[in-house]
Amino acid sequence: xxxxxxxxxxxxxxxxxxxxxxxxxxxxxxxxxxxxxxxxxxxxxxxxxxxxxxxxxxxxxxxxxxxxxxxxxxxxxxxxxxxxxxxxxxxxxxxxxxxxxxxxxxxxxxxxxxxxxxxxxxxxxxxxxxxxxxxxxxxxxxx
Amino acid sequence: xxxxxxxxxxxxxxxxxxxxxxxxxxxxxxxxxxxxxxxxxxxxxxxxxxxxxxxxxxxxxxxxxxxxxxxxxxxxxxxxxxxxxxxxxxxxxxxxxxxxxxxxxxxxxxxxxxxxxxxxxxxxxxxxxxxxxxxxxxxxxxxxxxxxxxxxxxxxxxxxxxxxxxxxxxxxxxxxxxxxxxxxxxxxxxxxxxxxxxxxxxxxxxxxxxxxxxxxxxx
Numbered sequence: 326x327x328x329x330x331x332x333x334x335x336x337x338x339x340x341x342x343x344x345x346x347x348x349x350x351x352x353x354x355x356x357x358x359x360x361x362x363x364x365x366x367x368x369x370x371x372x373x374x375x376x377x378x379x380x381x382x383x384x385x386x387x388x389x390x391x392x393x394x395x396x397x398x399x400x401x402x403x404x405x406x407x408x409x410x411x412x413x414x415x416x417x418x419x420x421x422x423x424x425x426x427x428x429x430x431x432x433x434x435x436x437x438x439x440x441x442x443x444x445x446x447x448x449x450x451x452x453x454x455x456x457x458x459x460x461x462x463x464x465x466x467x468x
Numbered sequence: 469x470x471x472x473x474x475x476x477x478x479x480x481x482x483x484x485x486x487x488x489x490x491x492x493x494x495x496x497x498x499x500x501x502x503x504x505x506x507x508x509x510x511x512x513x514x515x516x517x518x519x520x521x522x523x524x525x526x527x528x529x530x531x532x533x534x535x536x537x538x539x540x541x542x543x544x545x546x547x548x549x550x551x552x553x554x555x556x557x558x559x560x561x562x563x564x565x566x567x568x569x570x571x572x573x574x575x576x577x578x579x580x581x582x583x584x585x586x587x588x589x590x591x592x593x594x595x596x597x598x599x600x601x602x603x604x605x606x607x608x609x610x611x612x613x614x615x616x617x618x619x620x621x622x623x624x625x626x627x628x629x630x631x632x633x634x635x636x637x638x639x640x641x642x643x644x645x646x647x648x649x650x651x652x653x654x655x656x657x658x659x660x661x662x663x664x665x666x667x668x669x670x671x672x673x674x675x676x677x678x679x680x681x682x683x684x685x686x687x
Contacts, residue, residue, distance in 0.1 A: 381514065432493055436510075451494070454489060455488075455490045456481055458486075459484075463478055
């Protein structure tokens with residue numbers, strides 16, 4: 326991974342080409358293993374939804390932020406949803422609690438953050454939370 | 469690659485459990501939406517730099533703030549990320565009432581259109597409405613006790629005295645509106661046929677009766 330060269334070398338035929346494709350294959354297999362051992366899509370939609378929720382208020386902060394306003398609450402809600410997504414990825418054993426929290430924070434963003442990131446962030450955050458909640462390990466298949 | 473100390477178990481999504489979260493959450497979202505759409509729940513709104521258009525059939529100022537002012541308008545420089553000043557026409561209304569409000573925001577290829585207050589007798593209300601506009605037009609207006617050439621640095625409205633940031637870059641004024649800023653104030657104002665191309669807007673408490681959010685044409 327450390328000696329990553331230009332990607333175009335994949336196209337070259339011969340020993341180097343096969344070396345690169347096998348390396349890529351191993352990386353893909355490692356990523357697949359990582360993805361299957363945690364609620365990957367739940368976390369993914371939470372992170373994306375959280376970023377969308379936080380986006381509107383963040384752009385506003387760059388231009389205008391008045392003390393006493395509630396702009397920061399919108400950013401906080403988006404950040405919380407995104408952090409819940411990270412928890413789904415890196416602490417999958419907390420998925421039920423974290424999934425419900427992600428959905429709840431997304432719901433609050435409807436009030437605090439430009440109608441929940443113009444509804445898009447709200448939908449992604451709640452969907453991600455529900456997917457995280459619904460994910461379960463298959464006990465029999467130990468890898 | 470695996471940072472988790474949880475057992476390395478392959479898992480799957482139990483789809484029958486998805487509604488356990490989604491159904492109650494969406495029931496509550498529908499409840500919140502109904503509360504917002506009947507004007508019982510105020511939402512906060514803040515956005516900038518995404519091509520925001522605001523139109524309203526009329527804007528009327530309500531109660532005056534502690535300075536005895538119902539409307540502030542002045543020129544201000546907002547700063548883009550590279551520190552280039554962008555001239556803005558800033559309007560601050562401590563208590564605003566808007567009839568037939570329409571906001572449209574362009575998010576990538578989509579245009580999201582929000583309408584509210586389009587039923588007689590239940591207008592939109594907003595507290596500390598702040599709009600930084602690059603253009604503002606109205607078909608008619610009346611101002612009460614208008615004071616043109618007012619020094620904006622002499623007021624204590626929070627929106628004037630405590631703007632924590634007006635952009636990023638080395639030249640940004642992070643303090644109060646400087647003394648000597650030319651502007652105008654009025655104790656009351658009424659504008660009809662309002663149309664603003666806004667660069668930033670924020671409202672503390674926005675009550676939006678008959679709220680409707682949909683994708684559609686710009687306002």
